[in-house]
Amino acid sequence: VSVADLRGPGAPAAGGTARRHVLTARTGTVTLPAGRPIDAWSYEGRLPGPAITATEGDLIEVTLRNADIENGVTLHWHGYDVPCGEDGAPGATQHAVRPGGEFVYRFQADQVGTYWYHTHQASHPAVRKGLYGTLVVMPREERPEAERGLDLTLPVHTFDDVVILGDQEGRAVHDARPGQPVRLRLINTDSNPHWFALVGSAFRVVAVDGRDLNQPGEVREVGLRLPAGGRYDLVLTMPDANVTLLLDHDPDQGILLRPAGAGGGDRTLPDTGDWPELDLLAYGEPAPVPFDGDDADRHFTIVLDRALAMVDGKPAYAQAVDGRAHPSVPDQLVREGDVVRFTVVNRSLETHPWHLHGHPVLILSRDGRRYSGSPLWMDTFDVRPGEVWEVAFRADNPGVWMNHCHNLPHQEQGMMLRLVYDGVTTPFDSTSHAH
Ligand SMILES: [Cu+2]
Structure with a gap:
């Protein structure tokens, strides 16, 4: 299977509606409500970009156009477990949209809650300059x-x-x-x-x-x-x-x-x-979880530290994963249905907000202390200096997924790898993830 074929549905669920948006990315000054001008890159000339809202079961369809962002743009739906071909990761799930180009994203709004979107192409500095917006999905049952x-x-x-x-x-x-x-x-x-x-x-x-x-x-x-x-x-x-x-x-x-x-x-x-x-690991009440994280089918250890490694073809004091920098970090290979466990070890002096695309992870423990509160599912968890986190997830969304530090300068300096499902390939060259 190619990620190019793992696309969203063409219609909403029964009773849902299609929510259609066009987001054009461009450079240019945006004036904040109080009058201050910002030299920005934006979607639709707005900071943040247009708020996308939907009700559970709706279809979200967003046409992304690029007016003049030279390095290209995408839309990544942060925390939303879309089919892989809609994930907006250049070099893994699509080519970046070049000036004059277009890409249409479609996915069903089946996760209720608070999310956001941003470009994933040269995301540092493009997100910092303003290529972001919010995505909020409300439950279907109508309340007054x-x-x-x-x-x-x-x-x-x-x-x-x-x-x-x-x-x-x-x-x-x-x-x-x-x-x-x-x-x-x-x-x-x-x-x-x-x-x-x-x-x-x-x-x-x-x-x-x-x-x-x-x-x-x-x-x-x-x-x-x-x-x-x-x-x-x-x-x-x-x-x-x-x-x-x-x-x-x-x-x-x-x-x-x-x-x-x-x-x-x-x-x-x-x-x-x-x-x-x-402390969210001790907040709320325990409840059953859908798998046993201690009985995982795959277990990967991810060691985060500074290291001399190649970044963009040049030796650099990189933000490294297991001593290497993207794209030289070996892929993590999983099979659909696996329970996958990560041990994330931060040996550096900086905080690394770890973000796996396409799947929320269940927090098992931090520094050996197991969670004692509500089951805690996160898509971005802060691994502070010296900490060790154990997390697990079910591999239930086939694709080629980016797995990286969400401190975007760290990501740019190499702290990223891919989680690849057995039998899924990508036609998009990872070297197109240009900076
Ligand atoms: Cu980091």
Whole structure:
């Protein structure tokens, strides 16, 4: 089977609708709502790109066009387990779309939750310059608007000297009725972790990387460290006083939720830098999982470190996997149906947000300590210096999949390899993954 033939369906599921978009990638100045100009690469001249939303069972069809991004562009659906030919990985699942070219992506919206999209071609610096947007899929069962409450999708992104949350720099203000449910969908589109803290209300982390947690408990005065590429969905009930979401402990960044009708005098914000970090490996309640990660069919150890290795045909002090740099890291070979286990060892002094395409992984343990909370499925997990993570997944989505560090400069410097299913081939030359 060729990945070129592993494509999405042409029609939505029964009762669903087709959601069609055209995204044209281009260079050019984009002006933020408060008036600041950004020298950007963007989809449709917007930062972030157009929000893609759907209801479970819909068909998402996106026509990507490239106006003038010289190195080419793609669309990768981060965390969405699309058929491999829709994954947008140049050199593995397609050729990058060159200026004047086009590629049509189609997939069914069968995962509910918070995701995002970005180019995967020369993704450093192309994502940093603005080629990203959000993808949110709602459950099919319709709830009345009042019951849904306020639902905000908040990607954080850093341009050279400006940080935006949603589409604004600084601190945005939103009104909410006391008693109204509020959902905050936090998305880290940068290459380094961000900290979030919520002041003025208890809350629950109801989903991580788009997947619901089992019985997440109410917490307050905890710090949330969101890995590069990762997503947390927070839910709270609006109190009758201000609630502030702080970004990176900075009182001038984040959002202010104001009780509707109230004047909303600003309270003095505490120093949230001292708050303990919420440990997701011990959060929520255990539940059965669909396979035994200790009884895996394949087991790969992935050692991350700096090393002298060839990058783009030149010797470099690379970001290496097992002492080698992409494309010289050997492929990981699996069979459909395998339970696959990764041991990810970080021997370096930097954090590596590990991201496997096409499959969420179940976290088994970190530094030998097994998870004790809700089953935790992630598509991007931060392996900090010195840490060892054990994760597992079911190989149930045939293809040729990129498996890499989502600190995009690290990826560019070699920290990437491929997971290849037995019997699947790619006609797309990996040397086309040009920088
Ligand atoms: Cu890294």
